Amino acid sequence: MYFTGDLTRMTPRLRTLITGIDYGSPRPAGAPPEIAVSRTAHVSDLTDVLGRAVTVFAPRDVACDLADSPTVVVDVDGDLGEMDEVYLCSDHPDGPVSVRVQDYSSSPYVSILGSTVVRVTSDSEFAEYLDDADSAAESGTFAEFLTSPAVALADLTALGFPTGPAVDGPRVRLSVSPEGDIAVSPFTTPLGTVSDFTVAGLDTAWAEGGPDGLVGAAIPLAHVVDPDLRARSVADRPWLGRYLCAVEAIRAIRSHGHDDVRVSGFGARLDSGVASDADRARGDLPVLAFTSDHAFVWQEGRLRRVSRDAGVLLENVLTSTEPVTPDADGATGRLLAAMTAVGIGFGTPTRAEASQTVGA
Known part of the structure; x- marks a missing residue:
């Protein structure tokens, strides 16, 4: 069924998907992730294993097919995995909700006009992120765009956010690519595929090493930032x-x-x-x-x-x-x-x- 509730209650779920940080109600032990994202028609594969207690962000064509299902569906017009404007909840009485996805390097020069996702997309952008962090640590000056209430910085664990029981991983967020690969967000390397996944298998891939041998916080940015560079930079800045x-x-x-x-x-x-x-x-x-x-x-x-x-x-x-x-x-x-x-x-x-x- 389409999401028809208060849009302010949907926004934290989207924020969890983007950042990997769950500020939602405490999740009981063994419960499925509260957010699953599908960019193709793999929703039934997910819900058959995870149950119906998930919120699915899906493209319009997929969402239409799920309109009568018991799963809560948020329709997405656009691609959350691309640098673009996307619209959520087009059929909601108070919708749609507009979200802009943009890269880190352009963000200081672009006006923040509404909900904005900022992504680190390369080694050079990771260096810019570190420069901003160093400036804040030394002088107390924080990047203006980054502290806008409208901004969410994607994949926080890979950037050094403190770890914890509700901080990233397959128990918090999932994304399915058009090819059926499962990752923790639309921006990250896969942990498995929809054809043979289990919750335990995803947990193992996250905690002990996925297809690339990377573990936990190293996974979300591994496809765009050199893993060794990321690890050294975070270790050198324990703050x-x-x-x-x-x-x-x-x-x-x-x-x-x-x-x-x-x-x-x-x-x-x-x-x-x-x-x-x-x-x-x-x-x-x-x-x-x-x-x-x-x-x-x-x-x-x-x-x-x-x-x-x-x-x-x-x-x-x-x-x-x-x-x-x-x-x-x-x-x-x-x-x-x-x-x-x-x-x-x-x-x-x-x-x-x-x-x-x-x-x-």
Whole structure:
């Protein structure tokens, strides 16, 4: 059946497909991926194995054939795997939704007019991405286009995003090529084929090595970026995961009308007396950002606005070399307890529910 619900509930599913990061509701153990993408009529092959609890993004001709099926179908006019404008949900009462797919190198020079997917498509573009990351790390200056709330950067795990149970892989997203090859997105090398795939087989290919012998985060960009170059560059920058989380945080803050956002640990601190960089390479910790009026805490799609004074307390927690827990005495303990109550943790986190914002 065609997707006819609230389009704002479809958008996170598309974002998962593009980025590989699932900010949706926690997935029960053993559940199928919430998003499957078909670029040809292989949907029945997928749903026979995965079940019907998937959202299928399919070309118009395929979607029409599935209009009466129990699977939720989002029709796609265009090709998500190409640099082009695509339209989703053409038959939706509030549709269609327009999405622009463009490469990284052109993005600084192109106006962001709506939902935009930015892809790294070559070694040289990967170098540009690293240059932007280095600039943010050294001076706190983030690329303007990259922090636009309308932008999604594709294949985040390959770019250094922190790994976790709902971060990329065949349990999170799938794509089928016109030839029947199965990959984790329209842009990546295959893990198997629809003719003989199993969920366990895809898991093994992702975790232990696919057809090219690559594993996990190395897979999504392997066809466009030299795998050894990617591995060395990410290893040389252990803070890349936190950088990508900072980009996500700035987008979320900007979406609520706040500009001139700075990020703690990236060329700026709320508390000028903080000398520690203990948080620099900790992609598992919340991101603390601030403007001239407010401080913000972001983690796994959740955003919380706090006072700048509270931000100073949290900054000292983030940069402490000793663990600080919600049962600590005084204002710090109370603040951490309040953060925990809205799903923001300062220890080992779990994937939060869909992009939930409190007080922003």
